Amino acid sequence: MKSIIISGVGGQGVLTASDLLSDVLLEKGYDVKKSEVHGMSQRGGDVISTINYGPQVFSPLPSLYETDYILSFEKLEALRNINYLSKDGVIMVNDYVWEPLPVAAGFEKYPENIEETLKKYAARVIVVPATDIAVELGNIRATNVVLVGVLAANMDIDKNIWVDIVRRKVPPKLIDLNIEAFERGYKYKL
Amino acid sequence: MKKELLSGNEAVARGAYEAGVTFAAAYPGTPSTEILENITQYKEHIYCHWGANEKTALEEALGACFTGARSMASMKHVGLNVAADPFFSASYLGVKGGLIIVSADDPGMHSSQNEQDNRNYALAAKMPVLEPSDSQEAKDMVIEGIKLSEKYNTPVMIRMTTRTCHSRSAVELGERETPPEINYVKDFKRTMLLPALARPKHVAVEKRQKEIKEFSNQFKFNHIIEGKTRVGVIASGVSYQYGREVFKDAWFLKLGMPYPFPSKLFREFASHVDKIYILEENDPFIETFVQLEHTGKEIIGKDVFPLTGEMSTDVIHASLGEKDLTLKFDLNSIPKRPPTLCAGCPHTATFHNLSMQKLNVTGDIGCYTLGALPPLNAMDTCIDMGASITALLGMEKACEKAGKELNAVAIIGDSTFFHSGITGLLDIIFNKGKTTVIILDNSITAMTGHQVNPGTGLNAMGEPAPRVDLVKLAKDGLGIEHTYEIDGYDVKALKEIIKREVKREAPSVLVVRRPCALLFRGAQWSPMQVDTSKCIYCKLCTKLGCPAITPQNEKSHITPERCIGCTVCAQVCPVKAIQFVDENGMHIHDTTLEEFMKSKRGGKK
Numbered sequence: 001m002k003s004i005i006i007s008g009v010g011g012q013g014v015l016t017a018s019d020l021l022s023d024v025l026l027e028k029g030y031d032v033k034k035s036e037v038h039g040m041s042q043r044g045g046d047v048i049s050t051i052n053y054g055p056q057v058f059s060p061l062p063s064l065y066e067t068d069y070i071l072s073f074e075k076l077e078a079l080r081n082i083n084y085l086s087k088d089g090v091i092m093v094n095d096y097v098w099e100p101l102p103v104a105a106g107f108e109k110y111p112e113n114i115e116e117t118l119k120k121y122a123a124r125v126i127v128v129p130a131t132d133i134a135v136e137l138g139n140i141r142a143t144n145v146v147l148v149g150v151l152a153a154n155m156d157i158d159k160n161i162w163v164d165i166v167r168r169k170v171p172p173k174l175i176d177l178n179i180e181a182f183e184r185g186y187k188y189k190l
Numbered sequence: 191m192k193k194e195l196l197s198g199n200e201a202v203a204r205g206a207y208e209a210g211v212t213f214a215a216a217y218p219g220t221p222s223t224e225i226l227e228n229i230t231q232y233k234e235h236i237y238c239h240w241g242a243n244e245k246t247a248l249e250e251a252l253g254a255c256f257t258g259a260r261s262m263a264s265m266k267h268v269g270l271n272v273a274a275d276p277f278f279s280a281s282y283l284g285v286k287g288g289l290i291i292v293s294a295d296d297p298g299m300h301s302s303q304n305e306q307d308n309r310n311y312a313l314a315a316k317m318p319v320l321e322p323s324d325s326q327e328a329k330d331m332v333i334e335g336i337k338l339s340e341k342y343n344t345p346v347m348i349r350m351t352t353r354t355c356h357s358r359s360a361v362e363l364g365e366r367e368t369p370p371e372i373n374y375v376k377d378f379k380r381t382m383l384l385p386a387l388a389r390p391k392h393v394a395v396e397k398r399q400k401e402i403k404e405f406s407n408q409f410k411f412n413h414i415i416e417g418k419t420r421v422g423v424i425a426s427g428v429s430y431q432y433g434r435e436v437f438k439d440a441w442f443l444k445l446g447m448p449y450p451f452p453s454k455l456f457r458e459f460a461s462h463v464d465k466i467y468i469l470e471e472n473d474p475f476i477e478t479f480v481q482l483e484h485t486g487k488e489i490i491g492k493d494v495f496p497l498t499g500e501m502s503t504d505v506i507h508a509s510l511g512e513k514d515l516t517l518k519f520d521l522n523s524i525p526k527r528p529p530t531l532c533a534g535c536p537h538t539a540t541f542h543n544l545s546m547q548k549l550n551v552t553g554d555i556g557c558y559t560l561g562a563l564p565p566l567n568a569m570d571t572c573i574d575m576g577a578s579i580t581a582l583l584g585m586e587k588a589c590e591k592a593g594k595e596l597n598a599v600a601i602i603g604d605s606t607f608f609h610s611g612i613t614g615l616l617d618i619i620f621n622k623g624k625t626t627v628i629i630l631d632n633s634i635t636a637m638t639g640h641q642v643n644p645g646t647g648l649n650a651m652g653e654p655a656p657r658v659d660l661v662k663l664a665k666d667g668l669g670i671e672h673t674y675e676i677d678g679y680d681v682k683a684l685k686e687i688i689k690r691e692v693k694r695e696a697p698s699v700l701v702v703r704r705p706c707a708l709l710f711r712g713a714q715w716s717p718m719q720v721d722t723s724k725c726i727y728c729k730l731c732t733k734l735g736c737p738a739i740t741p742q743n744e745k746s747h748i749t750p751e752r753c754i755g756c757t758v759c760a761q762v763c764p765v766k767a768i769q770f771v772d773e774n775g776m777h778i779h780d781t782t783l784e785e786f787m788k789s790k791r792g793g794k795k
């Protein structure tokens with residue numbers, strides 16, 4: 001069984017990304033269990049969605065120090081979940097800072113050198129300016145599909161399946177934009 | 191067969207469809223909300239609606255089942271406290287059409303004020319309880335639950351949990367059964383609970399429970415899985431899934447219906463093992479029944495596994511001393527990301543004023559509970575839905591009697607007010623209270639994801655519905671003379687009216703109105719900006735806790751993508767440094783959002 005965690009801030013599109021991923025895994029023939037925490041996620045809190053997949057999966061939750069991939073939409077949120085990553089794990093992180101309220105209100109400091117810290121815990125760290133890419137493509141909301149592209153590039157599943165699922169799942173008007181976003185992310189292979 | 195990845199809640203809704211359910215009612219509450227939301231996709235087949243609260247929803251489902259309709263009521267765990275009265279009655283009354291009561295418990299308290307284990311309710315009310323461990327079972331148990339309900343003339347409780355509600359797994363979809371005919375037949379002896387009629391019903395209930403207990407030994411969701419060792423595991427709900435991951439070679443007694451407890455099946459299981467682990471979230475519910483069997487086997491239950499929080503493979507390993515859960519990276523070294531009131535939230539200005547006036551505030555449950563957190567710090571109590579009003583009435587009466595002053599207001603959301611605030615208001619009038627009640631009316635149930643309520647003007651199926659006007663209700667209906675409507679973005683009006691009404695020797699109701707900022711997002715106008723040459727960095731605006739406002743180089747800064755132009759920060763700024771900026775870079779002072787939008791100077795971002 002393998003585990004993936006997708007993390008970010010409410011409103012960034014974390015759940016859409018994990019829906020795409022689970023569709024890909026199902027298509028590939030895996031047993032898939034996905035878990036997410038709803039509730040206050042729309043109110044600027046942190047969001048995580050976790051996916052376990054393999055020939056047969058029982059638990060919907062990841063285990064500490066045993067997770068294979070973390071895909072994070074925001075830097076601090078990558079750090080928040082770092083204890084889950086296995087020492088051979090890969091972490092893919094959007095080069096994007098969203099200050100949480102305690103920082104914005106001046107009570108606390110946003111951590112420095114997050115990348116350095118991540119490197120201490122991960123076998124590989126891939127930093128991608130996904131939000132910048134999405135903005136460049138003309139729609140900040142495409143950030144999640146750029147990141148799905150990064151994940152696709154670093155997992156061992158046929159690219160066609162991913163492209164096919166993206167095509168099927170995004171609104172028809174936005175297919176071209178999202179395919180472009182996916183391709184841009186797919187370049188970040190390590 | 192078609193397989194789809196469904197959440198547990200979607201699967202329950204699907205189960206209702208396939209089981210031939212034709213009536214569903216609920217009151218929103220995480221993690222149960224999406225059950226009814228998903229039932230609306232079958233609205234051609236299932237009539238569904240939101241009740242004002244869980245009690246009304248359950249009574250409605252019970253009434254529907256008297257006509258022969260297969261029915262369902264769903265709610266979060268604490269919702270069953272509200273619905274406990276009809277819940278107990280329902281057990282005695284029995285059903286005509288099958289009745290499913292879904293309780294979504296919240297081990298780990300992801301979004302609740304406690305983690306009560308509602309299987310105890312099933313035991314207390316003497317009704318069977320089913321516990322699905324994944325989405326497939328969630329769907330199947332609704333279908334089997336309806337059968338069980340009709341066969342044994344009992345409502346059936348399904349205990350979901352946050353994890354089973356909100357995790358997704360593959361589900362095989364089936365066809366819809368033809369619902370039974372609807373036909374209400376007058377039958378006083380059956381549907382009345384008078385003492386004389388209830389006494390024989392209690393006898394019948396005890397007999398029924400014995401029969402169901404016998405049946406539970408063959409029930410398809412209670413079964414034994416053979417193992418390769420003399421170790422056994424008994425598990426229910428999602429704990430079963432964690433157990434299968436951890437105890438690879440053990441025997442399993444999988445209990446889909448932990449109550450009534452299948453004693454015979456258990457004894458058979460016990461004969462194959464020497465040592466029994468019991469995996470269940472929260473209370474030692476199954477464990478208590480196991481102990482009563484006195485098998486003499488070694489039982490490992492809540493003496494080892496925690497009573498609090500969620501189960502997981504990590505928790506099992508750690509409880510058995512097999513895994514160290516100390517975190518290598520210390521999470522206390524990084525800032526938390528608490529949820530916050532949104533930019534443009536219509537609740538913010540009220541809390542700002544309560545905080546500035548240093549009032550005591552009894553609070554309630556909703557998005558606005560976030561007003562308790564820094565920097566607003568404007569709420570002192572949170573008990574349960576509706577308690578802001580009643581708790582304050584109690585406090586005021588106690589202080590009055592002792593001749594003590596209490597400068598306080600009660601604050602409550604519109605959905606919460608409809609749910610159980612109205613009765614508190616009745617107590618105020620009836621008992622000559624002088625309480626000041628602020629109703630934060632965004633005309634929606636925002637916290638749980640924007641469900642409609644009696645003040646919205648739409649019903650659950652998306653049809654136009656009558657809209658209850660809170661001002662009329664309080665003023666004309668209940669006769670509270672000092673009832674006022676105030677704009678949630680008008681800082682000054684709020685300040686003056688709150689100051690005045692707190693002192694009043696009579697009850698008052700302040701209805702603070704504005705739509706939820708998340709629903710207002712469609713209109714994203716040119717944002718407000720801080721004129722840094724004027725900003726004196728007094729931090730009054732950052733103390734609003736607005737996520738669009740951050741300090742930057744000793745000045746306040748507004749993140750344009752987040753600002754929706756509510757103007758509250760501009761109103762609290764003592765030096766008028768915050769203003770609208772139109773597309774030509776022109777600065778516009780002292781304008782309300784409406785005026786600015788009307789002037790058409792604020793283009794889309």
Ligand SMILES: Cc1ncc(C[n+]2csc(CCOP(=O)(O)OP(=O)(O)O)c2C)c(N)n1
Nearest residue numbers: 219269555556557603604605606635636637
């Ligand atoms: C008995 C009970 N039922 C349901 C809930 C879940 N719940 C919490 S707050 C809330 C309603 C919030 O709506 P409203 O009062 O309108 O405030 P808003 O979030 O819109 O500001 C609900 C349904 C609960 N906590 N307790």
